[in-house]
Amino acid sequence: MLRIEGLTAEIEGKQILKGIDLEVPKGEIHAIMGPNGSGKSTLSYVLSGREGYDITGGSVTWNGQDLLAMEPEERAAAGLFLAFQYPVELPGVGNANFLRTALNAQRRARGEKEVDAMAFLKLAREKLKKLHMSDEMLKRNVNVGFSGGEKKRNEVLQMALMNPSMAILDETDSGLDIDALRIVSEGVNALRGPDFSSLVITHYQRLLNYIVPDRVHVLMDGRIVRSGGKELAEELEAQGYGQASAA
Amino acid sequence: MNAVTAGAGGFISRFEGLRDRLPGAELEQVRALREEGAATLREKGLPGRRVEEWRYTDLAPVAQAQFTEALTAVGEAPALPAPRAPHRVVFLDGRLAEHLSQLPPHAAPLSARLEAAQDLLAADHGMPLVGLNAMMFEDGLFLDLPEGRDAGTIEVLNIAAHAERPIAFHPRHVIRLAPGAQLTLVETSTGPAGATYLHNPVYDIRVAEGATFTHVRVQREGRSAFQLSTIRARVAAGGTYDNFTLNAGGRLVRNEIHVTLEGPKAAAHMNGAQLVADGQHADTTTFLDHAAPDCPSRQTVKTVLAGKSRGVFQGKILVRQVAQRTDGYQMNQALLLSEEAEIDAKPQLEIYADDVRCSHGATVGALDPEQLFYLRARGIPAEEARAILVQAFLTEAVEGVTDPIAQAALEEAVSGWWEREAA
Known part of the structure; x- marks a missing residue:
C-alpha cells in the first residue's frame, strides 16, 4: 500500500506540489489525471527519487517504509517501477546487458540469486513474445534510434522483467498509436493481481479504456481536487478539467 | 640560451x-x-x-x-x-x-x-x-x-x-x-x-x-x-x-x-580516445592538409578525464584552394569525471576552397544526470551506474575500429579503466 500524506515539493524555489493526499491500496490501479503543469510528472519523479526536487513537507510510506528516505535504486529493488514519459537513450550500452544488470542489481539488493546470461535470455525472450516484440530489441543500444513507440515498449519490457509490485506510468500513452497503446496496456494488465498496484498518470482518458482504473483522481495546481470511480475519467473527457474540477 | x-x-x-x-x-x-x-x-x-x-x-x-x-x-x-x-x-x-x-x-x-x-x-x-x-x-x-x-x-x-x-x-x-x-x-x-x-x-x-x-x-x-x-x-x-x-x-x-x-580522393581518418587519470597529461594534436580535390577526412577524438588530469585536443584542418569538394568532419568530445580535470580543445579550420563541406563540433561535460537517474531508477546503484556510463563512452570511442586484432588490443586497455582509476 502506498500512502501519500500532505506532500509538498518545490523545484528551484517554485512550489509544484501543494499538499497531496493519496492512498493506493494493494491490488488497485489508480489513475491521476490533470492538465499540463498540474504537477503530474513532479509527483512521479518525487516518488521515484529523482534529484532536483525539494520535498518541503508531508510523507510517503510504501509498505510501511519511508519511501522518501530511500535511494532511487533502493526503491526499485523494493518493487517500485517508474515508466518514464521520456525514456532516456544510453549510447554504448546494449539493451540486453542493461536489462540483465538492472535485474541482477535488484535481485542482489533483495538477497536473491543472480540470473546468468542464458537464463536471462530465456526469460527476456519469453516476455518479448508475450508482448509481441522482436528479439531485435535486445541487440540494440538502450533506446538509441528507437521510435517513440519503441521506447515505450522498451519501458513495458523492463517492467515485465522487473515484475514490480507498484508501477508508476508517467504519461506512457503520450505519442503512442493504437497498436502501441494496446501493447503497453497489455503489459500492465498482465501484471494485474492482488499484489500489484499502479499509479497511471495521464492527460487523456484514452489509455483508461485499456487499463481500467479502480479509482480516478484529478490533480490541479499541485492538489488532488476530486476523486471518484472510473466514470470520472469519462466525465473529464466530456467536460474538460475546468468543469469537472468545479463540480 | x-x-x-x-x-x-x-x-x-x-x-x-x-x-x-x-x-x-x-x-x-x-x-x-x-x-x-x-x-x-x-x-x-x-x-x-x-x-x-x-x-x-x-x-x-x-x-x-x-x-x-x-x-x-x-x-x-x-x-x-x-x-x-x-x-x-x-x-x-x-x-x-x-x-x-x-x-x-x-x-x-x-x-x-x-x-x-x-x-x-x-x-x-x-x-x-x-x-x-x-x-x-x-x-x-x-x-x-x-x-x-x-x-x-x-x-x-x-x-x-x-x-x-x-x-x-x-x-x-x-x-x-x-x-x-x-x-x-x-x-x-x-x-x-x-x-x-x-x-x-x-x-x-x-x-x-x-x-x-x-x-x-x-x-x-x-x-x-x-x-x-x-x-x-x-x-x-x-x-x-x-x-x-x-x-x-x-x-x-x-x-x-x-x-x-x-591526390584526388585520398582519405584520412584520425580517430582516437584518450583515457586520462589522476596525474596524467594527454595531448592529441593533428594537422590535416587537404591539398587535392574530392578528399574525405574524418576525425572523432574522445577524451575521458578523472582525478587531477589534463587533456588536450588541437585539430587543425587546412583546405587549400585546389581542394574543391573537400568533405571534412571533425568531432571532439570530452567527459570530465572530476572537478580537478581539465580539457583544452582547439579546433581550427582554415578554408581557401569555395566548394567545401566541412563540419566540426565539440562537447565537454560531466556524466548526464538524466542517464544516471534512469539507470538508478532501474535498480542499479549509483557507483555501478557511473561505471556503466563511463564504459559506454569508452566503448563508443573505440567502436569505429573493425580489425579484430586491433579490437582485442584496445579492449584490453579500455576495460576496467574506471574501476582501476576512479577508486
Whole structure:
C-alpha cells in the first residue's frame, strides 16, 4: 500500500506540489489525471527519487517504509517501477546487458540469486513474445534510434522483467498509436493481481479504456481536487478539467 | 640560451659524442639529416609554452630529466604477451629485437636498411622533437610494401625494457605502401610502471595510389613515462590513411599527426580516445592538409578525464584552394569525471576552397544526470551506474575500429579503466 500524506515539493524555489493526499491500496490501479503543469510528472519523479526536487513537507510510506528516505535504486529493488514519459537513450550500452544488470542489481539488493546470461535470455525472450516484440530489441543500444513507440515498449519490457509490485506510468500513452497503446496496456494488465498496484498518470482518458482504473483522481495546481470511480475519467473527457474540477 | 633550450643541451652534447657511431654515419644524407636536427634543436630547444602549438603542454618535466641512451640489451629478454598476429615486430628500448620478432616479408630493421630508406626520411621542418629524433635515432621499422601486396595485420610491440635509470629512445619508423598495397599495423607501447623514460618515435609514412594503411596505436606506457610521437603521412590519389590512437598510459603524452592528402580522393581518418587519470597529461594534436580535390577526412577524438588530469585536443584542418569538394568532419568530445580535470580543445579550420563541406563540433561535460537517474531508477546503484556510463563512452570511442586484432588490443586497455582509476 502506498500512502501519500500532505506532500509538498518545490523545484528551484517554485512550489509544484501543494499538499497531496493519496492512498493506493494493494491490488488497485489508480489513475491521476490533470492538465499540463498540474504537477503530474513532479509527483512521479518525487516518488521515484529523482534529484532536483525539494520535498518541503508531508510523507510517503510504501509498505510501511519511508519511501522518501530511500535511494532511487533502493526503491526499485523494493518493487517500485517508474515508466518514464521520456525514456532516456544510453549510447554504448546494449539493451540486453542493461536489462540483465538492472535485474541482477535488484535481485542482489533483495538477497536473491543472480540470473546468468542464458537464463536471462530465456526469460527476456519469453516476455518479448508475450508482448509481441522482436528479439531485435535486445541487440540494440538502450533506446538509441528507437521510435517513440519503441521506447515505450522498451519501458513495458523492463517492467515485465522487473515484475514490480507498484508501477508508476508517467504519461506512457503520450505519442503512442493504437497498436502501441494496446501493447503497453497489455503489459500492465498482465501484471494485474492482488499484489500489484499502479499509479497511471495521464492527460487523456484514452489509455483508461485499456487499463481500467479502480479509482480516478484529478490533480490541479499541485492538489488532488476530486476523486471518484472510473466514470470520472469519462466525465473529464466530456467536460474538460475546468468543469469537472468545479463540480 | 633559455632554460628550456638548456633542457635540450643534454641531448645535443650526447649527440656530439655519438655522431660518428650512430647508424648511417657513413651516409652523407643521413649525416646531413642528423646535423639539421641538431641545428633545429640548438636553435629552438625543446618547445616551450610560448610556442602556440605547445601552449597547453609543458615539456618542463622532460627538459629537467637527465636522460641517457639505452644500453644494448643483454641477458634475459622480458616476458612477452602471446602474439595476436602471425607477424610480430618487437622493439626493446627503440631497437628492433629480431630474435623476439616474427618479421613479415618486406620488413627490416631500419638500421640495416638506411641506404634504401634514406630518401624517405623527411626533414624536421623546424619541429624540435622531430629534430631530436633525427639526431639520435638508432633503429625503427622499415616496411616497404610492393604494389598490390596485402600484408594483413602486423603486430608491433614497443617495450621500454631497461629503464632502471632514465633512458630516452627515438625510434624512426619508415612505412611505404606502393599502389594498391594494404596493411593493418597494431602497435602497443608499454613500459614499467615506475620508470622514467622518454619514447620519442617519428613515423615517415607514404601511402601510394589506391593503397590503404590502417594504423592502430595503443599507448600504454608506464605511468612515469613520457611519450612524444610525431607521425607524418602523405597520401596519394585514392589512398587511405586510417589512424586510431588510444592514449591510456604515460605521465605526459603528446601524439602529433600530420596528414597531407596529395591526390584526388585520398582519405584520412584520425580517430582516437584518450583515457586520462589522476596525474596524467594527454595531448592529441593533428594537422590535416587537404591539398587535392574530392578528399574525405574524418576525425572523432574522445577524451575521458578523472582525478587531477589534463587533456588536450588541437585539430587543425587546412583546405587549400585546389581542394574543391573537400568533405571534412571533425568531432571532439570530452567527459570530465572530476572537478580537478581539465580539457583544452582547439579546433581550427582554415578554408581557401569555395566548394567545401566541412563540419566540426565539440562537447565537454560531466556524466548526464538524466542517464544516471534512469539507470538508478532501474535498480542499479549509483557507483555501478557511473561505471556503466563511463564504459559506454569508452566503448563508443573505440567502436569505429573493425580489425579484430586491433579490437582485442584496445579492449584490453579500455576495460576496467574506471574501476582501476576512479577508486
